[in-house]
Amino acid sequence: MSRGDERVAVAGWLPTTPQAFLRRVRRGVGPDALPGDAVVVGERADEVTVATTLTAARPYYWTRAATPSGIVHGADVFDVVRRAQLDWRWDREAIRSLAVIRHLTDDQTLHPQVRRVPGGAVLHARGGEVSLRRTDLLTRALDADDATPVEVVRALRRVVAEVPADPLLAMTAGLDSRLLLAALLREGHRPTLWTAGPADCPDVLVARAIARATGLPHHVVELDAAGYLEHAPAITRATGGAYLAGDWHSRLLFEGAQSLEAPVVIKGTNGELARSFYAGFPGAALADRLPGGVARARLAITVRRGRQSFPTRPAFLEGAGGLAAELAALCAGPARPLDRLDHFYALQRIRHFCGMGVRLSDEALPVAAPFLDARWSLAAARLPRRWKLEGRLHRVAIARLAPDLLRHPFGGATPAPRRGRDTRVDYGPFDRVLRDPATLERIRWSPHLGHLADDDARVHAIETGDRSLLELLLTLHEAGEAATQPAAMRTTPVSAATTPTA
Numbered sequence: 001m002s003r004g005d006e007r008v009a010v011a012g013w014l015p016t017t018p019q020a021f022l023r024r025v026r027r028g029v030g031p032d033a034l035p036g037d038a039v040v041v042g043e044r045a046d047e048v049t050v051a052t053t054l055t056a057a058r059p060y061y062w063t064r065a066a067t068p069s070g071i072v073h074g075a076d077v078f079d080v081v082r083r084a085q086l087d088w089r090w091d092r093e094a095i096r097s098l099a100v101i102r103h104l105t106d107d108q109t110l111h112p113q114v115r116r117v118p119g120g121a122v123l124h125a126r127g128g129e130v131s132l133r134r135t136d137l138l139t140r141a142l143d144a145d146d147a148t149p150v151e152v153v154r155a156l157r158r159v160v161a162e163v164p165a166d167p168l169l170a171m172t173a174g175l176d177s178r179l180l181l182a183a184l185l186r187e188g189h190r191p192t193l194w195t196a197g198p199a200d201c202p203d204v205l206v207a208r209a210i211a212r213a214t215g216l217p218h219h220v221v222e223l224d225a226a227g228y229l230e231h232a233p234a235i236t237r238a239t240g241g242a243y244l245a246g247d248w249h250s251r252l253l254f255e256g257a258q259s260l261e262a263p264v265v266i267k268g269t270n271g272e273l274a275r276s277f278y279a280g281f282p283g284a285a286l287a288d289r290l291p292g293g294v295a296r297a298r299l300a301i302t303v304r305r306g307r308q309s310f311p312t313r314p315a316f317l318e319g320a321g322g323l324a325a326e327l328a329a330l331c332a333g334p335a336r337p338l339d340r341l342d343h344f345y346a347l348q349r350i351r352h353f354c355g356m357g358v359r360l361s362d363e364a365l366p367v368a369a370p371f372l373d374a375r376w377s378l379a380a381a382r383l384p385r386r387w388k389l390e391g392r393l394h395r396v397a398i399a400r401l402a403p404d405l406l407r408h409p410f411g412g413a414t415p416a417p418r419r420g421r422d423t424r425v426d427y428g429p430f431d432r433v434l435r436d437p438a439t440l441e442r443i444r445w446s447p448h449l450g451h452l453a454d455d456d457a458r459v460h461a462i463e464t465g466d467r468s469l470l471e472l473l474l475t476l477h478e479a480g481e482a483a484t485q486p487a488a489m490r491t492t493p494v495s496a497a498t499t500p501t502a
Helices: 018-026 077-083 092-101 137-144 149-160 175-186 202-214 226-239 285-288 295-308 320-332 339-363 372-381 392-401 405-408 430-435 437-445 456-463 466-482
Strands: 007-013 036-043 047-052 061-065 071-076 121-126 129-134 168-170 194-198 217-221
Touching: 018 047, 047 071, 061 077, 061 137, 061 295, 071 077, 071 121, 077 466, 092 137, 092 295, 092 320, 092 466, 129 168, 137 339, 137 372, 149 175, 149 339, 149 372, 175 202, 175 392, 194 202, 202 217, 202 405, 226 339, 226 430, 226 437, 226 466, 295 320, 320 339, 320 466, 339 372, 392 405, 430 437, 430 466, 437 456, 437 466, 456 466
Parallel strands: 168 194, 194 217
Antiparallel strands: 007 036, 036 047, 047 121, 061 071, 121 129
């Protein structure tokens, strides 16, 4: 069969065609050096090639199977399980990660025999022979320490210049969306601003003031508790069940955005790669002079807080104390401690947590996230640490691109919220969802949760209002439902038609 007979599909954002992307990969170019953020699939009769960009925020799954190529693959983990004729099983280590740090890691899924294709990878299967090649340009970039803010700004402008005209911009009071707006305005775009939250929250107040000052249209959305359970099946299938219910607002935020006829929504995902996400602690600037155990100690704090969020100490958390060492091993490549934390942020938290939000936003409008593009990510990774602390790079970049935007406050209070405590914005009424009798009925009588919590444990969680446990149980109940649904209920296959191009 000729190359012309190959079926090519893509999930995500590419500034070029998926065919051109695959041609470069087959010529030996590492996919993590190529622009965009996407999973590209080429398939012929007995051969499959799956290539992923540096981060590849959208999830894509595979497992070995008795097929002409030797694998079954797809964007729906439950569909992959069914087509591979596997019985549904729970990966307990994946559940532990989801419970403690709110996302999975590496190639985990909720099923132990199904893997997620890593970022910066080429999965090739032909006639039963399967290979997986991974590259790690990010480690080399983090170790380089030789970029300037001018280089990073130039990289961002190149990426933003490829965005279609008149995009929708997810606007908050934070630094990342402000920098994206500055770059869009500098490149001649007039985006529509879109903000989630109550009318008096900092995000809405600051975004509204920016819209008035720039003359840009601005829309505000407030969420309804009823939307969580209504959209739970679709959300679960899109995320493989690996996105906790309290974060499902990512699917609901852009409901109705289609009526604006915007070609794409711009999101600031991964902007904190240039802001040291895990380094907001006293003395962070000196941490790179200390032994490598600093990275493990910082991740251990995250693990401890995650465990402490379960007041009833459920049995499935046994052994979670060793999770910090496992997480540290995933980012052991870079030489300096804070670079290791940046590596973990970009290739673990962004892929498995923020990436799920990108995937859900895709359900409403195609998403372009310029900070996920390798051209920006690798340039930002090469910045010396002093530029990554206290939002320094972002402020300098905004001053170069659209200085008037600096007149508006950041975050509604402090310019850069300190890490070390939960700073998540409450975008939706999730506490009301957990008090809804319909939610509690699903958890109490679910046939899928016996491996996690018996009847007495579920009743106790409901009576005591154990928020973390109830959230996890609701999430996994919906995953169990998706795993037992007939094939006719599977999600739409990934399609090249969903990909915006310049």
